[in-house]
Amino acid sequence: MQTTVGEFLFTRLRQAGVTEVIGMPGDFNLNLLEQLEDMDGIRFVGACNELNAAYAADGYARRRGIGALMTTYGVGELSALCGIAGANSEHLPVFSIGGAPPLFATQNRFRLHHSLADGDFDNMLLSMAPFTVTAVHIDSTNAVEEIDRALHLCLRKQRPVHIQIPSDVSHLKIEAPDTPFDVRMPASDPERLAAALAHVQEKLASAKRPAILTDMDADRHDLIEGLRVLADRAGIPYAQLPTAKALLDENGPLFLGTYAGEASFADVRERIESADFLITTSPRFIESNSGNFTAQLPFESVVDIRNHRVTVGPDYYEGVVGSELLALLVDTFPEHSTTDTAADMPTAVSPQQEPGNASDSLTHARLWPRMAEFLRPDDVVIAEAGTSNIGLSSQRLPSNTAYVASNIWGAIGYTLPALFGSMLAAPERRHLLFIGDGSFQLTAQELSSILRHDQRPIIVLIDNAGYTIERWILGMDRTYNDVAAWDYGRLPQIFDAETTMRSYHASTHEELDDALAHIESSEYGAFLVLQLDPKDAPAGLKAFGPSVADFDYGPTGPRNP
Structure with missing residues (x-):
């Protein structure tokens, strides 16, 4: 045509x-x-x-x-x-x-x-x-x-x-051709698919301690549903890398927790590293998701499923579509099948909110468990690199949560525009953005696009006067980690005088509860500014910062006092 x-x-x-x-x-x-x-x-x-x-x-x-x-x-x-x-x-x-x-x-x-x-x-x-x-x-x-x-x-x-x-x-x-564009992945090579399936079935049948470990490519290569059904029918426990948060249900009885080498809980690490059958989804280990490169997967037991290749230990099966292999593997097990493979598995737990008075100033130790309680199934949760991502990473999220973070690239300022794009693509879902003040200042003008299109997200901004993640790495009291003090709550009305987005402020846990109650009952977008101490941080960040300094600066380099 x-x-x-x-x-x-x-x-x-x-x-x-x-x-x-x-x-x-x-x-x-x-x-x-x-x-x-x-x-x-x-x-x-x-x-x-x-x-x-x-x-x-x-x-x-x-x-x-x-x-x-x-x-x-x-x-x-x-x-x-x-x-x-x-x-x-x-x-x-x-x-x-x-x-x-x-x-x-x-x-x-x-x-x-x-x-x-x-x-x-x-x-x-x-x-x-x-x-x-x-x-x-x-x-x-x-x-x-x-x-x-x-x-x-x-x-x-x-x-x-x-x-x-x-x-x-x-x-x-x-x-130009008048036939529609074909978005489908080319099908597997039939012989290679059959050979890979037979090999995987054989290993799984003899396994005593099988497990699944997901990374982000499980989502990118359409493997999530197959992994979920396989885990459920075969009773296989599953864990996630930090870069794959909430891809599989974090509240399911088979959920082990998060694996990150030496940074894992001991029982999670032992279960993954001692597995005699371990499905992975092309994990990419960087320093932050591997406990500084301490991850040790059992190579001979690994079945790595990718977009167009499957490996079983040292054996490669090229031309095998991962989602096709999983669909066939699932059929090995009757629907509603159960096994005893999960009987001795650890129970994943989410940190509980620390006790305190309602009038106490906001702290990260109490903030993030409270925010996890506020989330609903099917939410899209977007977490900025640094405080927000680390704060939420230890929380178990509701089922079907879509968790968005730039874990590998890690460019701050990414998440506010990403929120805009995500809401264009999926306007029917509730979106929540958690972002720090320093990151927000990099791309703040995109809030105007969100308002222009009458999108109605819940934006939670951590106002702690600068780059808290950098402070915990180096320069705790240095001005280079400070940012200008903006009146953040006024920005929605400055960008759009007719906006329906409502601004809220909280500096105590009582004020936070009150703000969340109003937001929960509102049909409008929300811009919630939380005031926290510049030196306070989630426990994970307090450990992460010094380890980064050790890695980056060497034994003779600078450190925080």
């Missing part, structure tokens, strides 16, 4: 599940935006800057399965690059589109704005390449093949891709 390059691109994105393209307008992409305005079932949503737009596309991808980002050449692309790299680190499919200068100008090496004025138009694409699975320049001769290839790579590899479309190319007519 005859269509234009731009129409083909947006049709393909819509067929892949994208209904919002998040980004910033610029002169080299306005042509694309005009085409997008005329499309049905997909729209453009503007953010306040390109970095925020990339974070929002990341948040969108976590709920929808793919996100789309639009920037302009050079200044826009590079401004978004940190967010694109973060999506790569966190294994998220973000389809990034850069409007490029007209083809005749780049081919003739014109010296243009948004460039280095040296006639080089390869450098921006080359800058994107290390952080994407493909970075490609589109013209009318390759548009169909390269757009489909990039979209397949984005979905199958669960990584960002970047395409550049020259501003004089998007309206050119091309011949």
